[in-house]
Amino acid sequence: MTHSPALADTVEPSVQSRRERGEDTRARLIDAAEAAFAEHGFHGIGVAALARACGLGNAGLLHHFPSKARLYAAVLERVAAEADGLLVAALDAAGSEPGGRLTAMIGVQARWTADRPAAARLVLRELLDNVDRVGRARHLPLKPYVTRMCDEISAGQAAGLVAPGPAVVPLTLLLGAFAYGLAVRPTFAQMRPEDAVLAEDAGFVAAIAAAARTALFSGGCAHDPDPRRNPAG
Secondary structure: OOOOHHHHHHHHHHHHHHHHHHHHHHHHHHHHHHHHHHHHOOOOOOHHHHHHHOOOOHHHHHHHOOOHHHHHHHHHHHHHHHHHHHHHHHHHHHOOOHHHHHHHHHHHHHHHHHHOHHHHHHHHHHHHHOHHHHOOOOOOOOHHHHHHHHHHHHHHHHOOOOOOOOOHHHHHHHHHHHHHHHHHHHHHHHHOOOOHHHOOHHHHHHHHHHHHHHHOOOOOOOOOOOOOOOOOO
16 A cells, blocks of 8 residues: 655644744743742742743643753753853854964853843853752753863963963952843942943953953963973973
């Protein structure tokens, strides 16, 4: 028995349409959940509140994501892939010189923080609030992103552009400065209305990035190259 090509043509678009609708719904749920998790954190919001934020009932949300943890993982995976993709593109465009790559790394992180404040807050919450979950985690979505930045800092240390020591230390200061800047800017703007830099997130984050380049990543040989990374002979 053979199948009619005409029948196949009528079935396949319907299946494709359902798949596309499902993917669109899933993307919209992740959008809404990103904002909710960024505001409240993983522990600060329950399934019912998440469902309301997504415009669904509990059953509708759980149809697409069987648990709050699965939804959170999907949100974090997307945010991590977005941030890491932008970082890779910026580093590729920067070339091979360590100073230029550090500048590109700082710049892309600053722009992403200003353009995607909810996502940046979500990353901060994940790094701060996951103490009880990280030990059980089988996958850490942010690990490639963090590792890539640590590698760039290590290359800067080898070139004498960054003070010797664990690369994760200047990375902590950099990411912390951006995240804290987002958090305090509105309050500082009320306290210091004469400081024009506090008028908007983008300008304040850019100023923090410039200060970070000076304080953490000198842009010149302010430090002796790490001999452990450049052995003599």
